[in-house]
Amino acid sequence: MADTLSNLSRLWTIVRTLGRNDALIPREYLAAMPMSLKLARRFFGGGRSAKSAISSPGMRLARALESLGPAHIKLGQILATRPDIVGSEIAAALESLQDRLPSFSTDEARKVVVSSFNRPLEELFSKFGEPVAAASIAQVHEAMTAENPPRRVAVKVLRMGVEAEFARDLSALAFAARMAEALFSEARRLRVIALVDTLALSVALELDLRMEAAAASELAERTRNEMDFRVPSVDWNRTAERVLTTEWIDGIPIRDVDMLRFAGHDPKQIALTLMRTFLTQALREGFFHADLHPGNLFIDKEGRLTAVDFGIMGRLDPPMRRFMAETLAGFLARDYVRVAQVHYDANFVSDRHPVETFAQALRAIGEPIFGRSAQDVSMAKLLQQLFDTTRRFDMQAQPQLLLLQKTMVVVEGVARSLDPEFDIWEASRPIVERWMLDRLGPEARLREAAEGMGALGRVAQHLPQLLRNAEAVSAMLADGGLRLHPDTARQIAEAQLNGSRYMRIALWLAAGALGVIAVVWVI
Numbered sequence: 236m237a238d239t240l241s242n243l244s245r246l247w248t249i250v251r252t253l254g255r256n257d258a259l260i261p262r263e264y265l266a267a268m269p270m271s272l273k274l275a276r277r278f279f280g281g282g283r284s285a286k287s288a289i290s291s292p293g294m295r296l297a298r299a300l301e302s303l304g305p306a307h308i309k310l311g312q313i314l315a316t317r318p319d320i321v322g323s324e325i326a327a328a329l330e331s332l333q334d335r336l337p338s339f340s341t342d343e344a345r346k347v348v349v350s351s352f353n354r355p356l357e358e359l360f361s362k363f364g365e366p367v368a369a370a371s372i373a374q375v376h377e378a379m380t381a382e383n384p385p386r387r388v389a390v391k392v393l394r395m396g397v398e399a400e401f402a403r404d405l406s407a408l409a410f411a412a413r414m415a416e417a418l419f420s421e422a423r424r425l426r427v428i429a430l431v432d433t434l435a436l437s438v439a440l441e442l443d444l445r446m447e448a449a450a451a452s453e454l455a456e457r458t459r460n461e462m463d464f465r466v467p468s469v470d471w472n473r474t475a476e477r478v479l480t481t482e483w484i485d486g487i488p489i490r491d492v493d494m495l496r497f498a499g500h501d502p503k504q505i506a507l508t509l510m511r512t513f514l515t516q517a518l519r520e521g522f523f524h525a526d527l528h529p530g531n532l533f534i535d536k537e538g539r540l541t542a543v544d545f546g547i548m549g550r551l552d553p554p555m556r557r558f559m560a561e562t563l564a565g566f567l568a569r570d571y572v573r574v575a576q577v578h579y580d581a582n583f584v585s586d587r588h589p590v591e592t593f594a595q596a597l598r599a600i601g602e603p604i605f606g607r608s609a610q611d612v613s614m615a616k617l618l619q620q621l622f623d624t625t626r627r628f629d630m631q632a633q634p635q636l637l638l639l640q641k642t643m644v645v646v647e648g649v650a651r652s653l654d655p656e657f658d659i660w661e662a663s664r665p666i667v668e669r670w671m672l673d674r675l676g677p678e679a680r681l682r683e684a685a686e687g688m689g690a691l692g693r694v695a696q697h698l699p700q701l702l703r704n705a706e707a708v709s710a711m712l713a714d715g716g717l718r719l720h721p722d723t724a725r726q727i728a729e730a731q732l733n734g735s736r737y738m739r740i741a742l743w744l745a746a747g748a749l750g751v752i753a754v755v756w757v758i
Contacts, residue, residue: 238406245407249303256299261292293321293328300332305371305397306404308332309441310434312547315641323619330644338369344376344392351475359473361385372397372441372546377483380473387483388470389543391444398442405435441546444479450545451481457520463508465539484541486533492653500534506650506657508540513646514666517549517639519673521556525549525642529649549638554581559639560670566617567664569605571597583630596624618643 253259260268260276268276290298300311314321315329345356345363356363362379369375373393379385412431415422440446448469455466473480487494489509492502509532516523524531526547533541551559558581565574575594578584584593600620618640622630650657 239410241403242407242410245403246411249307249407252303253296253299256295256302258292258296258299261295263292291324291328293325296321296325297329297332300329304400304404305336305394306401306408306434306438308371309438310408323623330641336369336371338366338374339394341365341376343395344374344390347392347395348390348478351478352473357381360388360390363390373444373479378480380470386470387485388473388480389467389483390473391447391479391481393442393444393477401438401442405431405438408434437547443476445474445476447545448474448479448481450548454516454522454524454542454545454548457522458512458516461512461515463539464512465535465541466545467541467543481543484533484535484543486535486541488529489532489534489540489649490529490652495534495653498534500538502653503657505534505540506653507662509653510646510650510657510659510662511666512540513642514663517551518556518560518666518670521551521553523549523551523639523642525638527642527646527649529652532649549635549642551635551639555633555635556670558583559636560667562621563663563667564671566601567660567667569601571595571601574601578625578630583633584625584628588628593628596628597621600624 250259254276260272265276297311300307311329311332315326315332321329341363344366348359348363349356352359359381360378361381362385364377366374366376367389371394373391376390376392378388378390380388408431409428412422412427415427440450448471451466452469455468458464458466467481467484470480470482487498487500489495489505495502495505509527513523513527524542524545524547526544527542531542531544533543535541558577561577562574565571565577571594572590574597575584575590578593579586579590600617604617618636622637622640647659650659650662
């Protein structure tokens, strides 16, 4: 009961804040509103803030979310990836939502470091400077390590009390999501509970800086052979749940095009590297940096693209990577029936809609982009149109793809700021074609066949043991039927869930061999 009252109280505060900023029931939609909504707008204080008289509904929503605190800033950033919920214009406005907050004192940051390692600060850092950047969850300090020779590092420190603040707001948002799905079918279709769960998971990862360190380490490992991209190394000895230490990046911010040119770097080549790096991470590795805005990207002294801040990462499982690659390849080839079939094969679109009708809708998206100049073609907008179209064909939102599309919007924008004539399709083509060849070409088919033969070979190795157990199997049949050992049944079930067809073949073949041998012995 106490939790319910607490959640209702917090929700009331949220609704009133949105109302005062004219972000709950915006005045732009007043003419089309029923009287009940007009009364609700007045009750919740619609537009009473002086600032609400200016800007768009999306910008007012962003401002309201900023005033509500860190959890709502993160919610706004996630909603920016969900135009299916808030609409394209509001999603675009939320893209500008920043989680910059005033910094907290350096003394407080020092206390967090000392308590995290239970050691005097001087044993860890010979110098610990003032904050150089502050966000909703943490802030970053420049420091020097206490060793000989000292190393220049970036130290990220969580805000005090941020965990409790997030817990309160996430509880209220989860309560609201449950009520919405219980009352409204559209909320169920949009999976608002899953949206809040995504926010909660994202926040849980961001509130443990060891997880960010692990993400940086994993991305560094996956991209270690990339000559044009690097990730700062993690100082694990100075990293804990509330403190993250990495090497200091001394580079040129990617947003400073004039400085890049002055240093001898080619902005057009940087744009190409950025797009291909992002697509390589997403399609080849299935693990990508999902916050590639200009403030997180630098060019180091060797001319390598360097990313920082690994709090938001995206993952694509193998089926989703294949879906994405085949979709892009289909559009590149203008094969709309193939793109449609990919959606049906993934069970994203209900088969009650004819494939040909869906392909026709896809053609309406793809054809207008061909023959246009590079600066007029946007892959991010194409994907957005695709998701809007699939909604009309009852496709449920796919969080993995929405995060990918949101990141592509940002990457595409950064690339265009470096090269206004950037051709995103030609930049993407080699990555997509390479993936298709590696995963779907003749060599890939041979690898799959080899894996299948290996699985059958492993089954054959166990046949002598099966023969030795045949008498026991025969006795089992005579005693009421063949019974699989619980471990065998569990393995079969797990293989079915894991979706590996060759493992399923091997396990079921093993089980079938038991039955055949048993029958032979009975005869």
